[in-house]
Amino acid sequence: MFRRLIMLLPLITRICSFSLKPAAVPLMDSGKALARAGELLIDLTQDLNLYGGGLSAAGAQIRNAGDSIAQAAASCRFKTGSELVTDELREAATCLDEACSKLKAAVQEAKEDDMDLLANVIELSIDPVQSTSTALEAAGACIMQKDPLATVGANLAVGGKNLTLLSTVIKKIDSANANAELSSQRMVFAADQMILAGNELQGIQPMKPKGKGWLKG
Numbered sequence: 001m002f003r004r005l006i007m008l009l010p011l012i013t014r015i016c017s018f019s020l021k022p023a024a025v026p027l028m029d030s031g032k033a034l035a036r037a038g039e040l041l042i043d044l045t046q047d048l049n050l051y052g053g054g055l056s057a058a059g060a061q062i063r064n065a066g067d068s069i070a071q072a073a074a075s076c077r078f079k080t081g082s083e084l085v086t087d088e089l090r091e092a093a094t095c096l097d098e099a100c101s102k103l104k105a106a107v108q109e110a111k112e113d114d115m116d117l118l119a120n121v122i123e124l125s126i127d128p129v130q131s132t133s134t135a136l137e138a139a140g141a142c143i144m145q146k147d148p149l150a151t152v153g154a155n156l157a158v159g160g161k162n163l164t165l166l167s168t169v170i171k172k173i174d175s176a177n178a179n180a181e182l183s184s185q186r187m188v189f190a191a192d193q194m195i196l197a198g199n200e201l202q203g204i205q206p207m208k209p210k211g212k213g214w215l216k217g
Helices: 001-019 021-047 054-075 079-112 116-144 148-172 177-203
Strands: none
Touching: 021 054, 021 148, 021 177, 054 079, 054 177, 079 116, 116 148, 116 177, 148 177
């Protein structure tokens, strides 16, 4: 019995060490914020009389991606939930990939309506969305393959950095519009929390405030 336990020890150690729980809270916050950013993007298209077109459809897919990320985060709390995390991250990647297709359609729609400036701005959003999709797909694949947690975290951090780029583009769609501003803000928060989730898995500690600003009282 004792000998059998010794033989199983490497496997037990591997399973216990592969815990996604540190990423659960920030990834949940990221998913919720991303979903809200997508909803606000849809609201923006209503303000611009573009509802029902490619841009609003892209917003819906971004919202769906956020929901999937939040579902992945919920499963991160359980050691047996890695398969569900993989599925949800890859589903989020699929939603963002579909969002890219809708954004490309939105570019064509804007050009057909002689809205070249809008077309140019929307076109700038395609690469960050595609890169985020690729990063989430890679993170899911790493979990499935039981790659080191640091590799999973690095992919999440890359996804977050691309969401930061996306946030700047969304604001440019109409810098004077409240929904554009709010969507951009939610996207920034989603990005920051996804990077934080990635850092947690990589063992990167958040920077402490310099000086004596951390002192209370």
